[in-house]
Amino acid sequence: MNLTIYIEKIGSYTKSTIEGYGRLSIMLFHAFSSIRKFHLYISEIVEQFIYIGRRSLPIVIITSIFIGLALGVQIGTQMSALTPPWVEGGLILRSILLEMGPIIIGLILSGRVAAGIAAEIGTMKVTEQLDALRSFAIDPIEYLVMPRLIAAMFAVPALLVFADFFGIIAGFISSYFTINLGWEGFLKGMHHSFYVSDVFTSLIKAFIFGIVIVIFGSYFGFNSQRGASGVGKATTLAVVWSSVDILMLDYVISAFLFFL
Amino acid sequence: MIKIKNLHKSFGDFRVLNGIDLTVEENKILSIIGKSGTGKSVLLKNIIGLITPDKGRIEIDGIDTSGFGEEEFNKFIRPKMALVFQNGALWDSMTIGANIDLALQIQQHLDKKEREKRIKESLEAVGLSNIENVYPNELSGGNCQSYSNEA
Numbered sequence: 001m002n003l004t005i006y007i008e009k010i011g012s013y014t015k016s017t018i019e020g021y022g023r024l025s026i027m028l029f030h031a032f033s034s035i036r037k038f039h040l041y042i043s044e045i046v047e048q049f050i051y052i053g054r055r056s057l058p059i060v061i062i063t064s065i066f067i068g069l070a071l072g073v074q075i076g077t078q079m080s081a082l083t084p085p086w087v088e089g090g091l092i093l094r095s096i097l098l099e100m101g102p103i104i105i106g107l108i109l110s111g112r113v114a115a116g117i118a119a120e121i122g123t124m125k126v127t128e129q130l131d132a133l134r135s136f137a138i139d140p141i142e143y144l145v146m147p148r149l150i151a152a153m154f155a156v157p158a159l160l161v162f163a164d165f166f167g168i169i170a171g172f173i174s175s176y177f178t179i180n181l182g183w184e185g186f187l188k189g190m191h192h193s194f195y196v197s198d199v200f201t202s203l204i205k206a207f208i209f210g211i212v213i214v215i216f217g218s219y220f221g222f223n224s225q226r227g228a229s230g231v232g233k234a235t236t237l238a239v240v241w242s243s244v245d246i247l248m249l250d251y252v253i254s255a256f257l258f259f260l
Numbered sequence: 261m262i263k264i265k266n267l268h269k270s271f272g273d274f275r276v277l278n279g280i281d282l283t284v285e286e287n288k289i290l291s292i293i294g295k296s297g298t299g300k301s302v303l304l305k306n307i308i309g310l311i312t313p314d315k316g317r318i319e320i321d322g323i324d325t326s327g328f329g330e331e332e333f334n335k336f337i338r339p340k341m342a343l344v345f346q347n348g349a350l351w352d353s354m355t356i357g358a359n360i361d362l363a364l365q366i367q368q369h370l371d372k373k374e375r376e377k378r379i380k381e382s383l384e385a386v387g388l389s390n391i392e393n394v395y396p397n398e399l400s401g402g403n404c405q406s407y408s409n410e411a
Contacts, residue, residue: 040366127352131305131310134330134338136338136362136366139330
């Protein structure tokens, strides 16, 4: 008896999750098809670029520095005595470029940007501001989602460049103090492990994560329930689901590009 | 002219509109009075297409809106109408001037000079000029509704 209830619950949850992804895909398609009208929203796009990009820069730099420092210590202390120290340069480079950079950026922006978007749109919904937009014959997705989407597609890869740079420099400083690895050795290690394709992989991930952050924040904002608790719940869901999807997509993109 | 015939709308088991028949002649003013929760706002939202009726027919200036989507409402119905929401529903992140400017910019594609002129005129029309740079949360509820109407 209990088992039947659990199976029913799992089935119902799976069904609603699939339906949610369906509605989210329709919203994404709608937002992308609105891009042709981007010239009407230049000031909104610039404003969103500043919000997503410039205002996230300090936290992205601080986090990248500490991730780089931690990586330097962890890799340095775990290398065997037979491994040449300069190898650490390459390990730090590839770790930051391929995984740590995009993932850290994605998760930080989920917390900062997706939550912000969900709260803003959710509040607009419960105070009838979205209905007011529609009554003016203004498409809320075109006005609220599309400018954020364009801004994120440029801002997130730009933030990644900063995150990678500061992460690698911090990794070098940490390696210097952990295993006394000099700049020349660090450069040699990076040179041995560097592939241009890694830079593209990293940028593609950041580009896609930017889309995920905006679309999840917007989706949960638009589906926010009444009242302050409804907006709070929408914000939490936006952060949780965008973070989970970023981690899933990170694997999918890595695997896809590896087999390509 | 607005003609409504046998309009029904329910939210779950809660029946809000139960077979409304109504005609609003051109150049006539009609007041709808009722207790809170009796469906006055729901009726207006049905007319402007923010809510889809379960059953019934709404005709505006001879155009039957049954089966209309967002695009058709945006093209044929909404530009002719103004709806003032209960709490003003002004965009609180923008100043009063920017609120009025938004529709003029996106919907009517007017240039900046013309928009500034229209904003000034519309604020003067409700007797509350020189507050273009004030935010909605700095206004009283009544003033919010006046600006919302102008927007």
